[in-house]
Amino acid sequence: MARQLKQTEKSPQRNVRKRRREIVDAAARVFAERGYHGASTQDIADLLGMRQASLYYYFDSKETALEEVCALGAAGFVEKAEEIVRNGLPAQERLCQLLAAHIAPLDHRADYTRTFLNERKWLPMESRRKVGRMSRRLEAIFERVIREGIRNGEFRNDLNPRMTTLALLGMMNAVSTWYERESAPLDRIAELFGDLALNGTLNVAAD
Amino acid sequence: MARQLKQTEKSPQRNVRKRRREIVDAAARVFAERGYHGASTQDIADLLGMRQASLYYYFDSKETALEEVCALGAAGFVEKAEEIVRNGLPAQERLCQLLAAHIAPLDHRADYTRTFLNERKWLPMESRRKVGRMSRRLEAIFERVIREGIRNGEFRNDLNPRMTTLALLGMMNAVSTWYERESAPLDRIAELFGDLALNGTLNVAAD
DNA sequence: CTATTTTTCTATAGTGCAATAGAATTATCA
DNA sequence: TGATAATTCTATTGCACTATAGAAAAATAG
Numbered sequence: 001m002a003r004q005l006k007q008t009e010k011s012p013q014r015n016v017r018k019r020r021r022e023i024v025d026a027a028a029r030v031f032a033e034r035g036y037h038g039a040s041t042q043d044i045a046d047l048l049g050m051r052q053a054s055l056y057y058y059f060d061s062k063e064t065a066l067e068e069v070c071a072l073g074a075a076g077f078v079e080k081a082e083e084i085v086r087n088g089l090p091a092q093e094r095l096c097q098l099l100a101a102h103i104a105p106l107d108h109r110a111d112y113t114r115t116f117l118n119e120r121k122w123l124p125m126e127s128r129r130k131v132g133r134m135s136r137r138l139e140a141i142f143e144r145v146i147r148e149g150i151r152n153g154e155f156r157n158d159l160n161p162r163m164t165t166l167a168l169l170g171m172m173n174a175v176s177t178w179y180e181r182e183s184a185p186l187d188r189i190a191e192l193f194g195d196l197a198l199n200g201t202l203n204v205a206a207d
Numbered sequence: 208m209a210r211q212l213k214q215t216e217k218s219p220q221r222n223v224r225k226r227r228r229e230i231v232d233a234a235a236r237v238f239a240e241r242g243y244h245g246a247s248t249q250d251i252a253d254l255l256g257m258r259q260a261s262l263y264y265y266f267d268s269k270e271t272a273l274e275e276v277c278a279l280g281a282a283g284f285v286e287k288a289e290e291i292v293r294n295g296l297p298a299q300e301r302l303c304q305l306l307a308a309h310i311a312p313l314d315h316r317a318d319y320t321r322t323f324l325n326e327r328k329w330l331p332m333e334s335r336r337k338v339g340r341m342s343r344r345l346e347a348i349f350e351r352v353i354r355e356g357i358r359n360g361e362f363r364n365d366l367n368p369r370m371t372t373l374a375l376l377g378m379m380n381a382v383s384t385w386y387e388r389e390s391a392p393l394d395r396i397a398e399l400f401g402d403l404a405l406n407g408t409l410n411v412a413a414d
Numbered sequence: 415c416t417a418t419t420t421t422t423c424t425a426t427a428g429t430g431c432a433a434t435a436g437a438a439t440t441a442t443c444a
Numbered sequence: 445t446g447a448t449a450a451t452t453c454t455a456t457t458g459c460a461c462t463a464t465a466g467a468a469a470a471a472t473a474g
Binding site for chain 3: 445446447448449450451452453454455456457458460461462463464465466467468469470471472473474
């Protein structure tokens, strides 16, 4: 008995983890669609065919569910970027990989990504801070690649690394807003956007 | 008496218009800060030092206030773009002007712009449609300039006008999310982003 | 100064929501 | 099978919010 209690408290049964995940999935979908404040716990329960109150067996609050969705939505983001930044390839290649990696999660976890991007601002102080630190780390990675590219002559030396980072991240983050209604696969988008980031729109071979 | 009634109904007194505008200003600020669903009419009233119920002398509903904020946030956007697109300058110059015009409202109407960008999705069907048509017109303008630039050789002919448009609009729309915390004036941002859009990051003079 | 209109107020109805309490049900295991 | 634990349910509390009704106050006009 003591053994079971302990197990329940410290590491939930497999089934609890699984059900919990189903609920987080539903929450992600509802939050992505209606926004955190516009979504009700009833909406989440409806999606699962269960009662609104039953959710509270798995979650302390709606806010906790948002934290979990955002945590999963952010997971691996920075790690993947750090892996890319260390792969020793030319800066222009690393930059393109960073751009591609940034939208890759839209493929299999669009709801998590959209919730993370749009709703994290409603997180309670502490987790919002944590997410903020993550964002800053990601931005720093972009800036670093750009600086290295400038230093070794791959990139123009009149680039502003900070502004360039914000420009590119904005460009990539926006993909989540139109990805579903435009008929373009992610790898094609990454390719085009990478090309645009590197070469711009001008036809340098003119004349 | 009949005269006065008529005047009140058809064209509000100067003071009513003015007060109405103050309320819309407050609504814009609150909506921009907390989101439409996260903001209460009480929040708006607090900002004005008036009672929550008094707002309903000027507005039928919270939704109506959102419509008005979004309408003002969108006002002039497309018109300005259409003016630029017809000015006969080279496509690259027009594109830069479009980019600059797109973020210009952040200077004096940030709350309206942010509400328009982030909260319009909560508008009721009809006005959401109207806003949607506007967005599509703006996108069409960007696409047209890009196509013209390709046709006359200013832009690379392997550009995808649709994707390029979405990339640039995403890049510019994102400015509203960080403009307040980054210390860069709008004209500087427009300059850097225009340069990035035209020339990309690569150092073509390499070697 | 009085009557009328405009604006704001108090009070409250009505609704939807997050969250809790505890009963009922289902699964697990000896 | 019978006991125990895990899960879901019903019922409800309490609060926050939008919106309405009608009184009070302030402004305006005759």
